[in-house]
Amino acid sequence: MFLNALLLALREIRRNLMRSFLTILGIVIGVAAVVTMVTLGNGATRMVADQISSLGSNLLILRPGQRMGPGSGGAPRFKLADVEAIRTQISGLKAVAPSIQSGATLVAGGANWSSSVNGTTNDFFVSGNWTLAAGRMFSDDDEKLGRAVCVIGETVRQKLFGAGDPVGMQLRLKKFSCEIIGLLASKGQGAMGMDQDDVVVIPVRAAQRRLTGNQDISTLMVSMKDSADPDAVVAQIRKLMRERRKLADNDEDNFNVLDTKQIAQTMTSTIGTMTSLLGAVAAVSLLVGGIGIMNIMLVSVTERTREIGIRLAIGALEREVLLQFLTEAVALSALGGLVGLALAVVACLGLSALMQMPFIFDPGINLLAFCFSAAIGVLFGYMPARRAAGLDPIEALRHE
Numbered sequence: 001m002f003l004n005a006l007l008l009a010l011r012e013i014r015r016n017l018m019r020s021f022l023t024i025l026g027i028v029i030g031v032a033a034v035v036t037m038v039t040l041g042n043g044a045t046r047m048v049a050d051q052i053s054s055l056g057s058n059l060l061i062l063r064p065g066q067r068m069g070p071g072s073g074g075a076p077r078f079k080l081a082d083v084e085a086i087r088t089q090i091s092g093l094k095a096v097a098p099s100i101q102s103g104a105t106l107v108a109g110g111a112n113w114s115s116s117v118n119g120t121t122n123d124f125f126v127s128g129n130w131t132l133a134a135g136r137m138f139s140d141d142d143e144k145l146g147r148a149v150c151v152i153g154e155t156v157r158q159k160l161f162g163a164g165d166p167v168g169m170q171l172r173l174k175k176f177s178c179e180i181i182g183l184l185a186s187k188g189q190g191a192m193g194m195d196q197d198d199v200v201v202i203p204v205r206a207a208q209r210r211l212t213g214n215q216d217i218s219t220l221m222v223s224m225k226d227s228a229d230p231d232a233v234v235a236q237i238r239k240l241m242r243e244r245r246k247l248a249d250n251d252e253d254n255f256n257v258l259d260t261k262q263i264a265q266t267m268t269s270t271i272g273t274m275t276s277l278l279g280a281v282a283a284v285s286l287l288v289g290g291i292g293i294m295n296i297m298l299v300s301v302t303e304r305t306r307e308i309g310i311r312l313a314i315g316a317l318e319r320e321v322l323l324q325f326l327t328e329a330v331a332l333s334a335l336g337g338l339v340g341l342a343l344a345v346v347a348c349l350g351l352s353a354l355m356q357m358p359f360i361f362d363p364g365i366n367l368l369a370f371c372f373s374a375a376i377g378v379l380f381g382y383m384p385a386r387r388a389a390g391l392d393p394i395e396a397l398r399h400e
Contacts, residue, residue, distance in 0.1 A: 023296045024336030026289025027376065031340025031369045032347065033282030038365045039348045041275025043357040045268045058094075059127060059260045060234065062220035062241070075254040077216035080204070082244060086220070090236050092228030097123035099219040100207040106160060106200065107172040113159040117173060117200045119207020120221075127223035135167040135182030138203055142181075146205030151182035153197035171200070176210050178202060230259055286372060289336065290380035297329050297384035322385045329381020330374055337373030341366055 064075040080098060087096045100119035105112055118124070122137050135151070142149050150171060157166050166180045187196040208215055224233050234257050241255055344366075352359040 019296065020332060020335075023292055024289065024332050024339070026285055026292045027333050027336030027373050028289075028340040028343065030283060030285030030287075030289050031337050031373050032343040033285055034279050035341060035344035035365055035369050036347045036351070037278040037282050038275055039344065039360065039362060040351060040355075040357070041271060041278070042360045042362055043348075043352055043355075045271050045275075046360055047357045058224040058226065058228065058230070060222040060224065060230075060237070061258045061260065062222065062237070062255060063218070063258070064255050076245065077218060078220055078255075079215060079217060082241070083217070083220060085240060085244060086222065086237060089240055090222075090233060092225050092233050093222060094225050095123035095126035095221075095223040097121055097127045097221040097223075098204050098217040099124065099221055100204060100212060100217060101219070102207070102211050104173050104200075104211075106156065108160040108166075108169060111160045113156065115156055115198050115200055117202060117207070117211065119202050119204045119211065121204055123223075124201060124221065127221045130187070131185045133183045133185040134165065135180070137182060143203045143205065146203050146209050148176055148178040148206060148210070149181045149203065150178040151184060151201040152180055153184045153199040154186040155195055155197040156200060157183055173200065173202070174211065178206075230261065234259065283372075286376055289373075290333070290376040293329055293332055293377060294380035294384060296332075297325060297381055298387070300325075300328075300384070325385035326378065326381050329385065330377035333377030333381075334370070334374045337370040340373065341370060 062078070064077050078098070083096050083098045087093065097120050102117050102119075103114065104117045105114050121143055124130070125132075125137055132151075133154070137151065138149065141147065150173070152166060152171065160166070160171070161169065166183060169180050170177050171180050172178075184197065184199075184201075204217075222233075222237065224230060237257055238253065242251075242253065245254060247254065345361075348359055
C-alpha cells in the first residue's frame with residue numbers, strides 16, 4: 001500500500017514539475033543554508049584550533065604588564081635570570097624560551113624585505129614546535145657569545161633568495177650582518193592571520209647587544225610537558241615571579257600569564273555560538289518551506305476533489321487517501337532536502353576553498369537536516385491529507 005502511494009505521489013509531482021519545484025524551494029534554501037552554516041562553522045573552528053596549536057604545544061606566554069598586546073604600562077621587563085629561575089624551579093616544563101622581537105629591513109644581495117627578528121634560544125624551536133628544513137640550530141657557543149648567526153623562515157627565503165639554498169649566505173639586519181645557519185620548515189599562517197614563516201631568529205644575546213642595547217626580555221614562552229597540570233604550573237610561575245619582582249601580598253601582578261589553550265577554547269566556543277545562531281536563523285527557511293508545502297497541498301486537494309470522491313466511491317479507505325496525500329507531502333519535502341544537501345556540499349566546497357579553511361563533512365548535521373525536512377512534510381502535510389480523507393464521496397463527486 002505504501003509503495004503504491006509513493007508511486008502515485010511521484011507521478012503527481014512529475015505532472016506539475018514547475019509547481020513542485022517552487023513548492024520545495026523553501027526547503028531547499030533552508031536545508032542548504034543550515035548545512036552550509038554548520039559546515040563552515042566546523043571548518044572555522046578547526047582552522048582556529050590548528051592555528052593556535054601551531055604556536056606551540058601546551059604553551060604559556062608571559063608578558064610584563066596586566067594585559068596582552070603592545071606596551072607594558074611601565075611594568076619591568078624580564079631578564080635572562082628569570083628564564084633560568086623558571087627553568088630550574090618549576091616542575092613539569094619542557095622548554096623556557098626568552099623572546100626579544102623587533103622589526104627590521106633585511107638585505108641580501110640586491111633584494112630587501114621587511115620582517116620580524118626574534119632574539120631567543122634553542123628552546124624557542126622546542127616550545128614552538130619548529131623543525132629545520134636545512135642547516136642547524138644554535139650551538140652553545142652561538143648562544144653564550146651572541147654570535148651573528150641566524151635561522152630564517154620560508155617566507156624570508158622566498159623573498160630574498162628565491163628557491164635557492166640560503167644556508168651559508170650573509171644576511172644584513174639593520175647595521176650588522178649575520179650568517180644564515182638554518183632554514184625553518186614552513187608552518188604557514190598562524191593565529192590572527194600572521195605569517196609564521198616571515199621571521200628571522202638570532203641568539204638572544206646577539207639581539208640584546210646589537211638590536212636593543214639592553215638586557216630586557218619582552219616575552220617568555222613556557223612549554224609544558226603533556227603530563228603537566230596547567231593550573232598548577234601557572235600558579236607556580238605566578239608565585240615565583242611575584243617573589244622575584246618583590247611584590248607584596250596586596251600588590252597586583254605586574255605581569256600576565258596566558259595559556260594558549262584557553263585562547264583556543266574561547267575562540268572555538270565563540271565560533272560555535274555564532275554557528276548555532278546562524279543555523280537557527282537559517283532553519284526559519286524550513287518552516288517557511290513547510291508552510292508553502294501545506295498551501296500547495298491544500299490547493300491540490302481542492303483541484304483533485306472529484307478524483308478523491310471517485311476513489312472513495314469505489315471502495316478506497318480514508319486511511320489510504322490520507323496516506324496518499326501525506327506521502328506526496330513527505331516526498332516533496334524529502335526531495336527538497338536532497339537537493340538542499342547537494343547544493344550545500346557544492347557551496348561548502350567553493351566557500352572553503354575561497355576562505356582557505358578546511359572542509360569538514362559532518363554526516364550528523366546532514367542526516368539531521370534531511371530528517372528535519374522530511375518531518376516538515378509530515379507536520380505540514382497532515383492537515384491537507386486529513387482534509388482529503390474526510391471528504392464526503394457524494395459531495396466530492398458533485399464538485400465542479
